[in-house]
Amino acid sequence: MRALEDLTGYLSRLPGIGKKSASRIAFYLVKTPSSYNEAFSDAILNIQKKIKICQICGSYSESDICDICSDANTDKESICVVEQPQDVITIKDSGVYKGLFHVLGGAINPLNNVLPENLRIKELMDRIKDNNFKEIILATNPNEEGDFTARYILRLLKDIDVKVTRLASGLPIGGDLEYADKSTLLRSFNSRVNFE
Template sequence: MYEGAVQELIDELGRLPGIGPKSAQRIAFHILEADPEDMKRLSGAITNVKERVKFCTICGNVSEQETCNICRDPRRDPSAICVVEESKDVLAIERTRSFKGRYHVLGGAINPIGGVGPEQLRIRELLNRLSDGQIQEIIIATDPNLEGEATATYLARMLKTIGITVTRLASGLPVGGDLEYADEVTLGRAFEGRRSLT
């Protein structure tokens, strides 16, 4: 335990996701030893992001304007929506340069233990987007974990009644991986998602 401001800083840093007590302590001491101008820039960047960044009113992605640059881009295919859990997932998919449609950010995944049900996610907003009849396909790109699978299953069942094509990202073995290190679920999915080579 440290005194006053140092302990407060360690405690606040420790509340960030992925930062444990030791990391929080290391970061706090780095901040203490760092150049004051560098820390002013860091502090300013944190303040700016909280003041200027909001969520797109259409898809829920982060944006400094009312709508994000993807929703404003007329070259994007309006007939396909890729549903993701978080804004960081949009960036991951955009880096692949394989998807030219639009996105819908749910703001999380169904997690009953964590107290997150479908009503806490942006599912109602997704349904509102489908009402214009322009969307032909929903691609569910939730994480391949328990919560992501629960969310994908819930969405697939709900969207099946609407008559829109619902697909799920394929999952399986990573390139360069060894079969012996793959878990049973991943290996099973790889078999289910196999494709013809001829």
Template sequence: MNALENLIKQLSRLPGVGSKSATRMAYHLLKCDSSYNEKLSEAIGTIKEKIHKCSICGSYTEADPCPLCSDPKRDQALLCVVEQPQDVMTIVNSGIYNGLFHVLGGAIDPLNGIGPDDLSFKELKDRISNGNFKEVIIATNPTEEGDTTALYIRHILSGSNVTVSRLAAGLPIGGDLEYADRLTLARSIKGRISF
């Protein structure tokens, strides 16, 4: 296997990148100047040694605790529980949530061998017990695994003095009923609110 084929093979292992996209990226990198490719190579090569999980929330960071956990301006009474570290950035970038986060590291998925002991539920319970949280917002994905995980969180927090809420799910703003899939439409009808 030559260098170009190897690069395409490695790029195609990235999530969401098929062989066509990997081929386009590889040819793009061939056109780039050497300094860009060296900087990209260095960034990839050092990511594992520079970035690690925050000891408090479980999100990826260079500093421990992460900037979000150590920010006194964030609402210390709100805790948003997400599946993956990238979910934290998605919510932060929305600009509408100013509380703290807890990353589970996935969702309960028995078919793939992921049970409650494989995720950070114990750490979540400890944070709730030792913190001053008033509300826990469950922001798991609207999938069967996300729903199962949300129910489990509600179960393990049932004895605590926090309000447990879940992100609303349903039709997007500006969406058209004609293009809604059955599951989204079903969630919208089940999650309807008084008007």
């Protein structure tokens, strides 16, 4: 059945969805009320139209400036540098941190052609030069690329008088921030260490 195979094919390309799950979802969608399928496909169609990149921090936003950057309650003295927009959500939802963010858009990985100029590192440096941050928290993933990226940024900051920290160990080594459970994240955030 071509229609089912096509849908299964699309679904199995989604992160975390194997062939078996894709097939189960496809069969589920055959039986589900069509109003659900319509709303679901609308949500997929509109997601890229509705979600923009915040012009300041690079996170996802439905307006030009995201809620965190525009919120008067955000602590504007610290900036937390992460790889992906979903890391902002993970950290924000944990409640451990009330400051600003900066999304790099990935980590340096020359083997995959991700070079510093492909990331929002220049934008980060501009923000740091234009603001008087008290602390820069490097919260790139605790894996080889994330560590390398943190070191690279630390080198760029060597002539700037600002405290630089990195999340403490305890995060799953080699893993992604987004998979860290809340208590682990809280612990590593609260015991972040000077990075030098």
